[in-house]
Amino acid sequence: EVQLVESGGGLVQPGGSLRLSCAASGFTFSDYTMYWVRQAPGKGLEWVSYIDGRGGSIHYVDSVKGRFTASRDNAKNSLYLQMNSLRDEDTAVYYCARGTPTLAYFEYWGQGALVTVSS
């Protein structure tokens, strides 16, 4: 059974940093692209980042470029999102998602980690 479990969320002040982790199990982690998708309270979904199976290709939504860094450790079956220079508008539930085998769709999702940016 595919499982994705996010951790590391919490309350942080504007300008601060936070690192999210996603522990994956139930599949061969290195075979799959992974994503971060966020959802502000009461709002819709926003794709944040993509990382390929080896970590060699990474893409971000423009609003987080230069501030967020996605990475993965295939030996630990883990995905990460380092978030720096956080802004109020980064407040959201952050979901870790696994891609479909060959296509950029989100086949499996974690339960999400809430990040609140507030002074």
Place this chain on the structure above:
Amino acid sequence: EIVLTQSPATLSLSPGERATLSCRASQSVSNKLAWYQQKPGQPPRLLIYDASTRATGIPGRFSGSGSGTDFTLTISSLEPEDTAVYYCQHRASWPLTFGPGTKVDI
């Protein structure tokens, strides 16, 4: 950036009725479009990908159609558990984007 618009914003129907949800792209995405269902307090669930292919375990009452810029998600006979927000998402280019969602009340 490809912008996805969804209509209607809200759909209120009765069990057994047919629901038709629309997603329109600001430029052609070919068939590179998916639909997701999100219930309150839960992560989204992939329903349909590549416009018309049902994801694993998705009931047959869900179907997708369309190509280019106009897409439709049809729920043939609504069940009470279909109450949710439905989002479309394209994979045609970076950035990946979602539509704003259609809320279905049953």
